[in-house]
Amino acid sequence: MIASSAVAESCPAFLDHDQRKLHSSETVNLCEIANGKPMLVVNTASHCGYTDQFGGLETLHKRYADDGLVVVGFASDDFSQEADSEEEAATICYKNFGITFTMIAPGAVTGADANPVFQEINRQSSPPSWNFTKYVVDAEGNVTNAFPSRVTPDDPELIKAVESVL
Structure with missing residues (x-):
C-alpha cells in the first residue's frame, strides 16, 4: 500500500515504501506515520554489546512522542549481530x-542492497x-545529526539534537 496521494505529495520519496514490521506480516509506510514529523532512525541488532540501548530508545520514544518524534528501528544483520530468527x-x-x-x-x-530509507x-x-x-x-526528511553506537540515547548531545527538530 502506497501512501495516499495527498500524503505522498508532501512526504519525502525515500519514506514512501511499504516496510514489513519485525516478526509480522503487517507493513507500515513511514509516510503514514512520520510525514511532517521528525524522526530518530536507528539500525539495531539483537545480539550486540549495545543492545541494552533499546531501553533508552523506548524512553526517548515515550518522552517525545507527544511532541511529534517518531522513533523507528531497522533490524539488520549487516554486522553479524542480529538474532538467528525474527x-x-x-x-x-x-x-x-x-x-x-x-x-x-x-x-x-x-x-547497494540497503533499505530505501538507509x-x-x-x-x-x-x-x-x-x-x-x-x-x-527533521520533519522535511533531512538528516540533521548522526551519532555513533557509543552515544547512548540519554546522551545530552543526542537529546539536544532531538529537541532541535521538534
Missing part, C-alpha cells in the same frame, strides 16, 4: 525491552559503521 529478535525487542516504537524487519542498512540516510550522512547508529531526521 521471532528471537522480536522477543528481545518487545518482551525484554518493552519496545512500542516501530521496528522494521531485518534488512540491509549499508551497501540509502537516502547514507547519501545525506554516512552509512552506519556499526549497530545502533542513530540518525536525527
